[in-house]
Amino acid sequence: MFYESRQLFHSAIRRRSGKGKVTMARIINARRIAFSQRLVIFLVLFNYVLIGGYAFLFDGLSSNGNVLVTGLLVFYNILLSWLVIHRTKRKSDRFLVYTMTVSILLLSVTLATRVMS
Numbered sequence: 001m002f003y004e005s006r007q008l009f010h011s012a013i014r015r016r017s018g019k020g021k022v023t024m025a026r027i028i029n030a031r032r033i034a035f036s037q038r039l040v041i042f043l044v045l046f047n048y049v050l051i052g053g054y055a056f057l058f059d060g061l062s063s064n065g066n067v068l069v070t071g072l073l074v075f076y077n078i079l080l081s082w083l084v085i086h087r088t089k090r091k092s093d094r095f096l097v098y099t100m101t102v103s104i105l106l107l108s109v110t111l112a113t114r115v116m117s
Contacts, residue, residue, distance in 0.1 A: 040093075041096070044080065044099050044100060047077065047080055050076065051103065055114070077103070081104065
């Protein structure tokens, strides 16, 4: 992960610098891009933790708690999907789309099995 962000940082500086000099503004912009990429990756991984926690703690929640947690989890996945789609339009991070798709399928299977039981 560190190597990928460092590689992204250096490639952004090279692309943006062109024939001109490497300025401090270009370095700050490249670091901002690397940070936002890492943040999106951590949010997608945190989504898996949330889905796993929901699957294990579903039986212990009251009916109002189940409705609230399910709604918040679905809303979080919608927002995260929107963020990943817009992020992959700007960068070539197509692997995020695949992990988000698997995450949504996992959430739908979890919801279907918990509602059926």
